[in-house]
Amino acid sequence: MDVSTQQLKKLRDFIQTHIGVFIDDEKLDNIYKRKIKELLVKNNYRDFDSFYRDVLRNQSLRQELYNAVTVNETYFFREEYQFKTLVKYIIPELDKIRPPTEPINILSAPCSTGEEVYSIAIYIMEEGHYIKKRDFMLLGIDIDSDAIKKAKQGIYSERSISKLPQHIKEKYFKKIGNQYQVIDQLRKAVSFKVVNVMDKHTMKRLGKFDVIFSRNMLIYFNEIHRREILSTFYNMLKPNGYLFLGHAERIPPNLKLFKQIKLGESFVYKKE
Known part of the structure; x- marks a missing residue:
């Protein structure tokens, strides 16, 4: 045909x-x-x-x-320096300014097959201090329903976890044949939904977030749609919330929604 x-x-x-x-x-x-x-x-x-x-x-x-x-090329601890920035700088700051009974909400959009969301959860658990003090809500969304199904199952190939230190593999994964499944404790700590980021109404219904990770998505959009998505993210972030983009992505300089700051090795965008 x-x-x-x-x-x-x-x-x-x-x-x-x-x-x-x-x-x-x-x-x-x-x-x-x-x-x-x-x-x-x-x-x-x-x-x-x-x-x-x-x-x-x-x-x-x-x-x-x-x-x-849709493209689903990712792996655990990809652009790891951003997770280090999250637990070393951003979570401590949020812990100071957010009420102690209020969860810290983190969104991954798009989350692909879930590696990013689980990587964030592992980093927070490994840091250890703030997970004992307060609740966290981690949500991953993606337009690809097959990717979300895989994320919920949490079963990955050797290649997906190849960047992980051995002690992390042993602590957070169980081997099933030649694949690896994240442990139940980790799967229960996160959630996933099929959502189209262009659907403003559905995005709004997800609620407000302290941190949004949106890495390597905007490179596939034109300028008009990039601006629309960035405006949506801005509206979804709480005051003093943070946006992480991929290392090759930047917010257009004439889009005055966020303040770019450097924390550790990461450039992040702060809503003020």
Whole structure:
């Protein structure tokens, strides 16, 4: 079955409008054309037009499309210096200014298959002091329902945990065949939901957060959608809350929502 360039671009525009992800022409032709054709075959479509028509009206098929085009490349302790900044500088400060009965809420958006959320939980548990003093709420969200399912299961390959020190592997994982599952205590400490970050109403309903990690997502968005997402994050953060971005990402200098500060080895963005 052939899918024309015009048809691919039509689907690309739909994807960008609904979930913000932009796919350039080269990737569209070399990577995503194959993925989309596989999706058509899997769902027994003989032509693109009937597939596209059903995408518009069928939530389940639409979700399959989103799962097919999202990128889930991550591992435990990725950009570890940011977790060090979190427990050394940010949590102590939040502990001083937040009421002791109020949990510190941390959001990972997108969380992919969960490694980032579990890494944050491990760092907080290993620091040890503040987990005894107060509650934490850790939530991971992602548009990819397959990724969220895997995150909830908490089962990972050797490659995913390869950056972890041996004592962390032994303490927080149990081996199942040639894979590793996070221990029950860790899985119960976090939660995951399928959420589209472009859906402002659903994002708002998640509540207010002290810290948001959004690493290596904005690079896939255009300038307009980046600004929309950053505004959403700003509104979701409590006063004096913090936003972490990926090392290659920056907030546009003329977007005066956050103050950039350096804590340890990390550049972070503070809501004032």
